[in-house]
Amino acid sequence: MKALSRRQQAIYDFIARFLDDNDYPPTIRDIQRELGISSTSVVDYNLKVLEERAMIRRNRNISRGIEVLGRHTSRRNVISIPVIGQIAAGLPIPVPDDLALGDATDMVEIGSDIVGNAPRDLFALRVKGHSMVDALINDGDIVLLHAQETCENGETVAVWLKEQKETTLKRFYLEGDRVRLQPANVTMDPIYTTADNVAIQGKLVSVVRSIV
Amino acid sequence: MKALSRRQQAIYDFIARFLDDNDYPPTIRDIQRELGISSTSVVDYNLKVLEERAMIRRNRNISRGIEVLGRHTSRRNVISIPVIGQIAAGLPIPVPDDLALGDATDMVEIGSDIVGNAPRDLFALRVKGHSMVDALINDGDIVLLHAQETCENGETVAVWLKEQKETTLKRFYLEGDRVRLQPANVTMDPIYTTADNVAIQGKLVSVVRSIV
DNA sequence: ACTTGACACGAACATGTGTTCGTCCCTATA
DNA sequence: TATAGGGACGAACACATGTTCGTGTCAAGT
Numbered sequence: 100m101k102a103l104s105r106r107q108q109a110i111y112d113f114i115a116r117f118l119d120d121n122d123y124p125p126t127i128r129d130i131q132r133e134l135g136i137s138s139t140s141v142v143d144y145n146l147k148v149l150e151e152r153a154m155i156r157r158n159r160n161i162s163r164g165i166e167v168l169g170r171h172t173s174r175r176n177v178i179s180i181p182v183i184g185q186i187a188a189g190l191p192i193p194v195p196d197d198l199a200l201g202d203a204t205d206m207v208e209i210g211s212d213i214v215g216n217a218p219r220d221l222f223a224l225r226v227k228g229h230s231m232v233d234a235l236i237n238d239g240d241i242v243l244l245h246a247q248e249t250c251e252n253g254e255t256v257a258v259w260l261k262e263q264k265e266t267t268l269k270r271f272y273l274e275g276d277r278v279r280l281q282p283a284n285v286t287m288d289p290i291y292t293t294a295d296n297v298a299i300q301g302k303l304v305s306v307v308r309s310i311v
Numbered sequence: 312m313k314a315l316s317r318r319q320q321a322i323y324d325f326i327a328r329f330l331d332d333n334d335y336p337p338t339i340r341d342i343q344r345e346l347g348i349s350s351t352s353v354v355d356y357n358l359k360v361l362e363e364r365a366m367i368r369r370n371r372n373i374s375r376g377i378e379v380l381g382r383h384t385s386r387r388n389v390i391s392i393p394v395i396g397q398i399a400a401g402l403p404i405p406v407p408d409d410l411a412l413g414d415a416t417d418m419v420e421i422g423s424d425i426v427g428n429a430p431r432d433l434f435a436l437r438v439k440g441h442s443m444v445d446a447l448i449n450d451g452d453i454v455l456l457h458a459q460e461t462c463e464n465g466e467t468v469a470v471w472l473k474e475q476k477e478t479t480l481k482r483f484y485l486e487g488d489r490v491r492l493q494p495a496n497v498t499m500d501p502i503y504t505t506a507d508n509v510a511i512q513g514k515l516v517s518v519v520r521s522i523v
Numbered sequence: 524a525c526t527t528g529a530c531a532c533g534a535a536c537a538t539g540t541g542t543t544c545g546t547c548c549c550t551a552t553a
Numbered sequence: 554t555a556t557a558g559g560g561a562c563g564a565a566c567a568c569a570t571g572t573t574c575g576t577g578t579c580a581a582g583t
Contacts, residue, residue, distance in 0.1 A: 126569075126570055127570065127571065128570065139572085140574085143572070143573090159572090162569075162570050162571070163570085
Protein backbone atom coordinates (compact mmCIF):
# COMPACT_ATOMS: atom_id res chain seq x y z
CA MET A 100 0.00 0.00 0.00
CA LYS A 101 1.30 3.40 -0.89
CA ALA A 102 2.28 5.71 1.89
CA LEU A 103 0.10 8.62 2.82
CA SER A 104 0.97 11.93 1.30
CA ARG A 105 2.37 14.57 3.59
CA ARG A 106 -0.91 16.40 3.49
CA GLN A 107 -2.94 13.31 4.34
CA GLN A 108 -0.72 12.60 7.31
CA ALA A 109 -1.06 16.19 8.44
CA ILE A 110 -4.82 16.01 8.21
CA TYR A 111 -4.92 12.82 10.20
CA ASP A 112 -2.64 14.23 12.86
CA PHE A 113 -4.67 17.39 13.09
CA ILE A 114 -7.92 15.54 13.59
CA ALA A 115 -6.37 13.51 16.38
CA ARG A 116 -4.94 16.62 18.00
CA PHE A 117 -8.20 18.49 17.62
CA LEU A 118 -10.04 15.64 19.30
CA ASP A 119 -7.70 15.78 22.24
CA ASP A 120 -8.38 19.45 22.70
CA ASN A 121 -12.05 19.81 21.98
CA ASP A 122 -14.33 16.88 22.73
CA TYR A 123 -15.92 17.25 19.32
CA PRO A 124 -14.46 16.53 15.90
CA PRO A 125 -13.32 19.28 13.53
CA THR A 126 -15.23 20.41 10.48
CA ILE A 127 -13.79 20.22 7.03
CA ARG A 128 -13.27 23.94 7.19
CA ASP A 129 -11.47 23.68 10.49
CA ILE A 130 -9.01 21.36 8.81
CA GLN A 131 -8.79 23.60 5.79
CA ARG A 132 -8.01 26.67 7.87
CA GLU A 133 -5.48 24.97 10.09
CA LEU A 134 -3.48 23.47 7.27
CA GLY A 135 -3.79 26.45 4.98
CA ILE A 136 -5.56 24.52 2.27
CA SER A 137 -7.24 26.63 -0.35
CA SER A 138 -10.39 24.60 -0.84
CA THR A 139 -12.72 22.45 1.16
CA SER A 140 -12.85 20.02 -1.70
CA VAL A 141 -9.19 19.23 -1.21
CA VAL A 142 -9.87 18.30 2.37
CA ASP A 143 -12.84 16.25 1.27
CA TYR A 144 -10.72 14.45 -1.29
CA ASN A 145 -8.01 13.56 1.20
CA LEU A 146 -10.56 12.58 3.79
CA LYS A 147 -11.95 10.11 1.31
CA VAL A 148 -8.50 8.64 0.87
CA LEU A 149 -8.08 8.32 4.63
CA GLU A 150 -11.44 6.67 4.82
CA GLU A 151 -10.56 4.13 2.13
CA ARG A 152 -7.53 3.19 4.15
CA ALA A 153 -9.72 2.70 7.20
CA MET A 154 -7.93 5.31 9.22
CA ILE A 155 -11.07 7.31 9.82
CA ARG A 156 -14.78 6.84 9.42
CA ARG A 157 -17.01 9.52 7.99
CA ASN A 158 -20.69 9.90 8.67
CA ARG A 159 -22.18 11.39 5.58
CA ASN A 160 -24.15 14.57 5.76
CA ILE A 161 -23.44 14.88 9.43
CA SER A 162 -21.45 17.84 10.55
CA ARG A 163 -18.26 16.95 12.34
CA GLY A 164 -19.02 13.35 11.52
CA ILE A 165 -15.40 12.28 11.49
CA GLU A 166 -14.29 9.45 13.73
CA VAL A 167 -10.70 8.44 14.15
CA LEU A 168 -10.25 4.70 14.03
CA GLY A 169 -7.09 2.99 15.09
CA ARG A 170 -6.10 4.79 18.21
CA HIS A 171 -8.19 4.34 21.31
CA THR A 172 -11.66 4.60 19.91
CA SER A 173 -11.51 5.70 23.46
CA ARG A 174 -14.28 6.40 25.86
CA ARG A 175 -16.20 3.25 25.10
CA ASN A 176 -13.64 0.95 26.74
CA VAL A 177 -12.70 3.20 29.60
CA ILE A 178 -14.43 3.13 32.92
CA SER A 179 -14.31 5.76 35.61
CA ILE A 180 -14.36 4.33 39.07
CA PRO A 181 -14.87 6.45 42.17
CA VAL A 182 -12.27 6.26 44.91
CA ILE A 183 -14.62 6.42 47.85
CA GLY A 184 -12.18 6.06 50.71
CA GLN A 185 -9.40 4.13 52.28
CA ILE A 186 -8.93 0.55 53.27
CA ALA A 187 -6.83 -0.28 56.29
CA ALA A 188 -6.53 -3.20 58.64
CA GLY A 189 -8.19 -1.44 61.54
CA LEU A 190 -10.97 0.34 59.73
CA PRO A 191 -14.25 -0.86 58.28
CA ILE A 192 -14.63 -0.32 54.57
CA PRO A 193 -16.67 2.73 53.73
CA VAL A 194 -19.91 1.60 52.20
CA PRO A 195 -20.40 2.59 48.57
CA ASP A 196 -23.75 4.09 49.35
CA ASP A 197 -24.28 6.83 46.91
CA LEU A 198 -21.63 6.18 44.36
CA ALA A 199 -23.69 8.25 42.03
CA LEU A 200 -21.59 10.35 39.67
CA GLY A 201 -19.00 12.90 40.51
CA ASP A 202 -19.55 13.12 44.23
CA ALA A 203 -16.44 11.10 44.86
CA THR A 204 -13.46 13.30 45.44
CA ASP A 205 -11.27 11.17 43.21
CA MET A 206 -11.72 8.97 40.22
CA VAL A 207 -9.66 6.28 38.55
CA GLU A 208 -9.93 5.72 34.86
CA ILE A 209 -9.03 2.30 33.56
CA GLY A 210 -9.63 0.16 30.52
CA SER A 211 -12.54 -2.20 30.79
CA ASP A 212 -10.35 -5.09 29.68
CA ILE A 213 -8.53 -4.82 33.00
CA VAL A 214 -11.54 -4.78 35.27
CA GLY A 215 -13.47 -7.42 33.41
CA ASN A 216 -17.01 -7.30 32.21
CA ALA A 217 -18.66 -5.81 35.26
CA PRO A 218 -18.63 -2.09 34.82
CA ARG A 219 -21.31 -1.61 37.45
CA ASP A 220 -20.98 -1.78 41.20
CA LEU A 221 -17.27 -1.12 41.08
CA PHE A 222 -15.57 1.10 43.58
CA ALA A 223 -12.02 1.81 44.56
CA LEU A 224 -10.19 2.24 47.83
CA ARG A 225 -6.76 3.55 48.58
CA VAL A 226 -4.75 1.15 50.69
CA LYS A 227 -3.40 2.58 53.92
CA GLY A 228 -0.64 0.74 55.67
CA HIS A 229 1.23 -2.46 54.96
CA SER A 230 -1.29 -4.93 56.24
CA MET A 231 -1.78 -6.47 52.81
CA VAL A 232 1.75 -6.93 51.60
CA ASP A 233 1.11 -10.64 51.82
CA ALA A 234 -1.37 -10.10 48.99
CA LEU A 235 1.28 -8.19 47.07
CA ILE A 236 -0.56 -4.97 47.81
CA ASN A 237 1.46 -2.04 49.00
CA ASP A 238 0.76 1.08 50.99
CA GLY A 239 -0.74 3.64 48.64
CA ASP A 240 -2.02 1.14 46.10
CA ILE A 241 -5.54 1.48 44.81
CA VAL A 242 -7.68 -1.64 44.97
CA LEU A 243 -10.70 -1.99 42.72
CA LEU A 244 -13.53 -3.93 44.27
CA HIS A 245 -16.81 -5.24 43.01
CA ALA A 246 -19.50 -4.58 45.59
CA GLN A 247 -21.05 -7.88 46.61
CA GLU A 248 -21.86 -9.67 49.84
CA THR A 249 -21.27 -13.19 48.71
CA CYS A 250 -18.55 -14.89 46.73
CA GLU A 251 -17.34 -18.15 45.31
CA ASN A 252 -14.77 -20.27 47.08
CA GLY A 253 -11.27 -19.24 46.18
CA GLU A 254 -12.03 -15.65 45.28
CA THR A 255 -10.11 -12.86 46.89
CA VAL A 256 -12.47 -10.66 48.86
CA ALA A 257 -12.39 -7.78 51.26
CA VAL A 258 -13.94 -8.98 54.50
CA TRP A 259 -14.81 -7.28 57.74
CA LEU A 260 -14.12 -9.48 60.75
CA LYS A 261 -16.80 -8.41 63.17
CA GLU A 262 -15.25 -9.84 66.28
CA GLN A 263 -11.76 -8.54 65.63
CA LYS A 264 -13.14 -5.33 64.16
CA GLU A 265 -10.70 -5.65 61.35
CA THR A 266 -10.63 -5.43 57.57
CA THR A 267 -8.58 -7.88 55.59
CA LEU A 268 -8.11 -8.96 52.01
CA LYS A 269 -7.85 -12.70 51.60
CA ARG A 270 -8.90 -15.69 49.59
CA PHE A 271 -12.18 -17.00 50.89
CA TYR A 272 -12.96 -20.69 51.47
CA LEU A 273 -16.10 -21.92 53.16
CA GLU A 274 -15.25 -25.27 54.73
CA GLY A 275 -18.17 -26.85 56.45
CA ASP A 276 -19.26 -24.49 59.19
CA ARG A 277 -16.10 -22.46 59.31
CA VAL A 278 -14.36 -20.07 56.99
CA ARG A 279 -10.75 -20.23 55.98
CA LEU A 280 -9.16 -16.95 54.97
CA GLN A 281 -6.01 -17.70 53.05
CA PRO A 282 -3.33 -15.03 52.59
CA ALA A 283 -1.98 -14.66 49.08
CA ASN A 284 1.47 -15.25 50.45
CA VAL A 285 1.70 -19.02 50.66
CA THR A 286 4.27 -18.88 53.45
CA MET A 287 1.74 -17.34 55.79
CA ASP A 288 -0.85 -19.28 57.73
CA PRO A 289 -4.56 -18.97 57.07
CA ILE A 290 -7.08 -17.57 59.50
CA TYR A 291 -9.98 -19.73 60.58
CA THR A 292 -13.18 -18.22 61.85
CA THR A 293 -16.93 -18.79 61.89
CA ALA A 294 -19.10 -17.83 58.96
CA ASP A 295 -21.13 -15.34 60.96
CA ASN A 296 -18.02 -13.45 61.94
CA VAL A 297 -17.15 -12.43 58.39
CA ALA A 298 -18.95 -9.83 56.34
CA ILE A 299 -17.91 -9.82 52.71
CA GLN A 300 -17.63 -6.28 51.42
CA GLY A 301 -16.49 -6.84 47.88
CA LYS A 302 -14.49 -8.95 45.50
CA LEU A 303 -11.04 -7.87 44.43
CA VAL A 304 -11.04 -7.02 40.76
CA SER A 305 -7.84 -5.14 40.18
CA VAL A 306 -4.89 -3.48 41.83
CA VAL A 307 -3.28 -0.31 40.56
CA ARG A 308 -0.03 1.07 41.85
CA SER A 309 1.31 4.46 40.94
CA ILE A 310 5.01 5.05 41.50
CA VAL A 311 5.17 8.61 42.77
CA MET B 312 -30.86 25.07 43.93
CA LYS B 313 -34.00 23.80 42.32
CA ALA B 314 -33.96 20.33 40.89
CA LEU B 315 -33.79 19.79 37.17
CA SER B 316 -37.05 19.25 35.42
CA ARG B 317 -37.73 15.81 34.06
CA ARG B 318 -37.05 17.07 30.58
CA GLN B 319 -33.77 18.66 31.51
CA GLN B 320 -32.60 15.45 33.11
CA ALA B 321 -33.65 13.51 30.04
CA ILE B 322 -31.73 15.85 27.80
CA TYR B 323 -28.62 15.54 29.93
CA ASP B 324 -28.88 11.78 29.98
CA PHE B 325 -29.41 11.60 26.27
CA ILE B 326 -26.36 13.70 25.52
CA ALA B 327 -24.23 11.45 27.72
CA ARG B 328 -25.67 8.35 26.07
CA PHE B 329 -25.22 9.79 22.61
CA LEU B 330 -21.61 10.55 23.38
CA ASP B 331 -21.03 6.97 24.42
CA ASP B 332 -22.40 5.73 21.15
CA ASN B 333 -21.14 8.17 18.61
CA ASP B 334 -17.84 9.90 19.29
CA TYR B 335 -19.39 13.24 18.40
CA PRO B 336 -21.95 15.27 20.28
CA PRO B 337 -25.60 15.45 19.24
CA THR B 338 -27.18 18.43 17.53
CA ILE B 339 -30.08 20.28 19.01
CA ARG B 340 -32.30 18.57 16.50
CA ASP B 341 -30.95 15.16 17.46
CA ILE B 342 -32.09 15.88 20.98
CA GLN B 343 -35.39 17.23 19.78
CA ARG B 344 -36.12 14.16 17.71
CA GLU B 345 -35.09 11.66 20.36
CA LEU B 346 -37.17 13.21 23.10
CA GLY B 347 -40.10 14.04 20.90
CA ILE B 348 -39.88 17.74 21.55
CA SER B 349 -41.81 19.86 19.15
CA SER B 350 -39.40 22.73 18.76
CA THR B 351 -35.69 23.31 18.68
CA SER B 352 -36.15 26.39 20.78
CA VAL B 353 -37.34 24.24 23.67
CA VAL B 354 -34.13 22.27 23.51
CA ASP B 355 -32.15 25.47 23.31
CA TYR B 356 -33.96 26.82 26.33
CA ASN B 357 -33.27 23.76 28.45
CA LEU B 358 -29.71 23.59 27.25
CA LYS B 359 -29.22 27.09 28.55
CA VAL B 360 -30.52 26.00 31.92
CA LEU B 361 -28.14 23.07 31.98
CA GLU B 362 -25.31 25.38 31.06
CA GLU B 363 -26.15 27.80 33.85
CA ARG B 364 -25.92 24.91 36.26
CA ALA B 365 -22.51 24.03 34.88
CA MET B 366 -23.60 20.57 33.80
CA ILE B 367 -22.63 21.17 30.21
CA ARG B 368 -20.66 23.70 28.24
CA ARG B 369 -21.88 25.10 24.96
CA ASN B 370 -19.69 26.50 22.23
CA ARG B 371 -21.73 29.14 20.53
CA ASN B 372 -22.28 29.00 16.81
CA ILE B 373 -20.44 25.73 16.59
CA SER B 374 -22.42 22.76 15.45
CA ARG B 375 -22.50 19.95 17.98
CA GLY B 376 -20.63 22.23 20.33
CA ILE B 377 -21.98 20.59 23.47
CA GLU B 378 -19.58 19.28 26.05
CA VAL B 379 -20.65 17.30 29.07
CA LEU B 380 -18.90 18.45 32.20
CA GLY B 381 -18.91 16.48 35.39
CA ARG B 382 -18.41 12.91 34.32
CA HIS B 383 -15.09 11.90 32.91
CA THR B 384 -14.41 14.70 30.53
CA SER B 385 -12.78 11.56 29.35
CA ARG B 386 -10.36 11.20 26.56
CA ARG B 387 -8.14 14.01 27.73
CA ASN B 388 -7.08 12.22 30.89
CA VAL B 389 -6.85 8.74 29.51
CA ILE B 390 -3.74 7.34 27.92
CA SER B 391 -3.42 4.26 25.80
CA ILE B 392 -0.22 2.40 26.36
CA PRO B 393 0.95 -0.44 24.12
CA VAL B 394 1.77 -3.76 25.72
CA ILE B 395 4.77 -4.61 23.62
CA GLY B 396 5.82 -7.86 25.21
CA GLN B 397 6.74 -9.72 28.33
CA ILE B 398 9.23 -9.17 31.07
CA ALA B 399 10.83 -12.14 32.76
CA ALA B 400 13.94 -12.76 34.74
CA GLY B 401 15.71 -14.64 32.00
CA LEU B 402 14.71 -12.56 29.01
CA PRO B 403 15.87 -9.20 27.74
CA ILE B 404 13.18 -6.58 27.56
CA PRO B 405 11.80 -6.13 24.08
CA VAL B 406 12.87 -2.74 22.86
CA PRO B 407 10.06 -0.30 22.23
CA ASP B 408 11.30 0.34 18.74
CA ASP B 409 8.34 1.24 16.73
CA LEU B 410 5.75 1.91 19.36
CA ALA B 411 3.96 3.86 16.71
CA LEU B 412 0.22 3.53 16.94
CA GLY B 413 -1.87 0.43 16.94
CA ASP B 414 0.76 -2.05 15.89
CA ALA B 415 0.90 -3.43 19.40
CA THR B 416 -1.29 -6.44 19.85
CA ASP B 417 -2.64 -5.17 23.13
CA MET B 418 -3.26 -1.84 24.75
CA VAL B 419 -3.83 -0.69 28.28
CA GLU B 420 -5.92 2.37 28.97
CA ILE B 421 -5.29 4.20 32.17
CA GLY B 422 -5.92 7.62 33.65
CA SER B 423 -3.07 10.05 33.29
CA ASP B 424 -3.21 10.81 37.01
CA ILE B 425 -1.93 7.32 37.66
CA VAL B 426 0.99 7.37 35.26
CA GLY B 427 2.08 10.89 36.01
CA ASN B 428 2.82 13.68 33.63
CA ALA B 429 4.81 11.82 31.03
CA PRO B 430 2.39 10.51 28.44
CA ARG B 431 5.16 9.95 25.92
CA ASP B 432 7.68 7.14 25.81
CA LEU B 433 5.54 4.89 27.94
CA PHE B 434 5.25 1.22 27.25
CA ALA B 435 3.92 -1.77 29.09
CA LEU B 436 5.09 -5.31 29.66
CA ARG B 437 3.32 -8.31 31.03
CA VAL B 438 5.21 -9.92 33.87
CA LYS B 439 6.01 -13.57 33.41
CA GLY B 440 7.01 -15.59 36.41
CA HIS B 441 7.47 -14.77 40.06
CA SER B 442 10.91 -13.22 39.92
CA MET B 443 9.60 -9.86 41.07
CA VAL B 444 7.43 -10.78 44.00
CA ASP B 445 9.95 -9.00 46.16
CA ALA B 446 8.82 -5.81 44.42
CA LEU B 447 5.21 -6.75 45.13
CA ILE B 448 4.76 -7.63 41.48
CA ASN B 449 3.02 -10.85 40.64
CA ASP B 450 2.97 -13.18 37.69
CA GLY B 451 0.58 -11.73 35.12
CA ASP B 452 0.82 -8.16 36.32
CA ILE B 453 1.34 -5.43 33.80
CA VAL B 454 4.15 -3.02 34.51
CA LEU B 455 4.16 0.41 32.92
CA LEU B 456 7.61 1.72 32.14
CA HIS B 457 8.95 5.00 30.93
CA ALA B 458 11.58 4.38 28.29
CA GLN B 459 14.86 5.92 29.42
CA GLU B 460 18.46 4.86 29.71
CA THR B 461 19.40 6.82 32.77
CA CYS B 462 17.76 7.43 36.11
CA GLU B 463 18.08 9.14 39.44
CA ASN B 464 19.32 7.34 42.49
CA GLY B 465 16.55 5.60 44.32
CA GLU B 466 14.25 5.15 41.36
CA THR B 467 12.90 1.73 40.52
CA VAL B 468 14.09 0.72 37.08
CA ALA B 469 14.07 -2.27 34.79
CA VAL B 470 17.67 -3.19 34.15
CA TRP B 471 19.36 -5.74 31.96
CA LEU B 472 22.36 -7.33 33.60
CA LYS B 473 24.66 -8.02 30.67
CA GLU B 474 26.89 -10.51 32.37
CA GLN B 475 24.14 -12.53 33.97
CA LYS B 476 21.90 -12.08 30.90
CA GLU B 477 19.06 -11.30 33.20
CA THR B 478 16.30 -8.74 33.56
CA THR B 479 15.40 -7.41 36.98
CA LEU B 480 13.33 -4.68 38.52
CA LYS B 481 15.04 -2.95 41.39
CA ARG B 482 15.82 0.35 43.02
CA PHE B 483 18.93 1.81 41.51
CA TYR B 484 21.77 3.38 43.48
CA LEU B 485 25.05 4.45 41.94
CA GLU B 486 27.64 4.28 44.73
CA GLY B 487 31.06 5.36 43.59
CA ASP B 488 32.10 3.01 40.82
CA ARG B 489 29.61 0.31 41.59
CA VAL B 490 25.86 -0.05 41.39
CA ARG B 491 23.60 -1.25 44.14
CA LEU B 492 20.34 -2.82 43.05
CA GLN B 493 18.01 -2.90 46.01
CA PRO B 494 14.99 -5.20 46.06
CA ALA B 495 11.76 -3.61 47.17
CA ASN B 496 11.49 -6.26 49.82
CA VAL B 497 13.67 -4.95 52.63
CA THR B 498 14.32 -8.42 53.96
CA MET B 499 16.23 -9.31 50.81
CA ASP B 500 19.80 -8.44 50.15
CA PRO B 501 20.86 -6.03 47.42
CA ILE B 502 22.89 -6.95 44.37
CA TYR B 503 26.16 -5.19 43.76
CA THR B 504 27.65 -4.94 40.30
CA THR B 505 29.69 -2.65 38.11
CA ALA B 506 28.12 0.24 36.28
CA ASP B 507 29.00 -1.09 32.85
CA ASN B 508 27.19 -4.33 33.55
CA VAL B 509 23.79 -2.71 33.87
CA ALA B 510 21.71 -1.34 31.05
CA ILE B 511 18.74 0.65 32.22
CA GLN B 512 15.70 -0.10 30.08
CA GLY B 513 13.08 2.05 31.70
CA LYS B 514 11.72 3.51 34.87
CA LEU B 515 8.83 1.88 36.65
CA VAL B 516 5.81 4.14 36.50
CA SER B 517 2.91 1.97 37.45
CA VAL B 518 1.76 -1.57 38.13
CA VAL B 519 -1.63 -2.90 37.15
CA ARG B 520 -2.98 -6.23 38.26
CA SER B 521 -6.12 -7.77 36.89
CA ILE B 522 -7.75 -10.51 38.93
CA VAL B 523 -8.96 -13.00 36.37
C1' DA C 524 3.74 13.58 -27.68
C1' DC C 525 -0.16 11.20 -25.35
C1' DT C 526 -2.42 9.19 -21.58
C1' DT C 527 -3.26 8.28 -16.93
C1' DG C 528 -3.71 9.02 -12.18
C1' DA C 529 -2.77 11.45 -7.90
C1' DC C 530 -3.66 16.00 -6.07
C1' DA C 531 -5.06 20.57 -5.81
C1' DC C 532 -8.23 24.77 -7.05
C1' DG C 533 -12.28 27.61 -6.64
C1' DA C 534 -16.97 28.27 -6.88
C1' DA C 535 -21.44 27.04 -6.29
C1' DC C 536 -25.07 24.42 -4.17
C1' DA C 537 -27.89 22.11 -0.71
C1' DT C 538 -28.53 21.05 3.79
C1' DG C 539 -27.45 20.84 8.54
C1' DT C 540 -27.81 23.48 12.68
C1' DG C 541 -27.68 27.22 16.10
C1' DT C 542 -30.39 31.38 17.25
C1' DT C 543 -34.15 34.52 17.84
C1' DC C 544 -38.85 36.13 18.44
C1' DG C 545 -43.61 36.51 19.37
C1' DT C 546 -47.06 33.80 21.53
C1' DC C 547 -49.36 30.64 24.58
C1' DC C 548 -50.26 27.60 28.65
C1' DC C 549 -49.79 26.60 32.97
C1' DT C 550 -49.16 27.21 38.36
C1' DA C 551 -47.96 29.82 42.27
C1' DT C 552 -48.50 34.07 44.65
C1' DA C 553 -50.07 38.61 45.91
C1' DT D 554 -58.73 38.26 39.82
C1' DA D 555 -54.37 39.94 38.34
C1' DT D 556 -49.55 39.12 37.72
C1' DA D 557 -45.17 36.96 37.14
C1' DG D 558 -42.28 33.28 35.88
C1' DG D 559 -41.12 28.62 34.27
C1' DG D 560 -41.68 26.07 30.28
C1' DA D 561 -43.29 25.02 25.70
C1' DC D 562 -44.66 26.18 20.63
C1' DG D 563 -43.77 27.11 15.82
C1' DA D 564 -41.77 29.72 12.36
C1' DA D 565 -38.26 32.15 10.44
C1' DC D 566 -33.54 33.56 9.89
C1' DA D 567 -28.59 33.30 9.33
C1' DC D 568 -24.72 31.07 8.98
C1' DA D 569 -22.01 26.61 9.52
C1' DT D 570 -20.85 22.72 6.92
C1' DG D 571 -20.90 18.74 3.78
C1' DT D 572 -21.00 17.87 -1.31
C1' DT D 573 -20.32 18.33 -6.18
C1' DC D 574 -18.25 19.71 -10.50
C1' DG D 575 -15.42 21.59 -13.98
C1' DT D 576 -10.44 22.73 -14.33
C1' DG D 577 -5.63 22.80 -13.81
C1' DT D 578 -0.91 20.88 -12.61
C1' DC D 579 2.63 17.64 -12.57
C1' DA D 580 5.12 13.38 -12.63
C1' DA D 581 5.23 8.57 -14.32
C1' DG D 582 4.29 5.40 -17.93
C1' DT D 583 3.41 4.30 -22.80
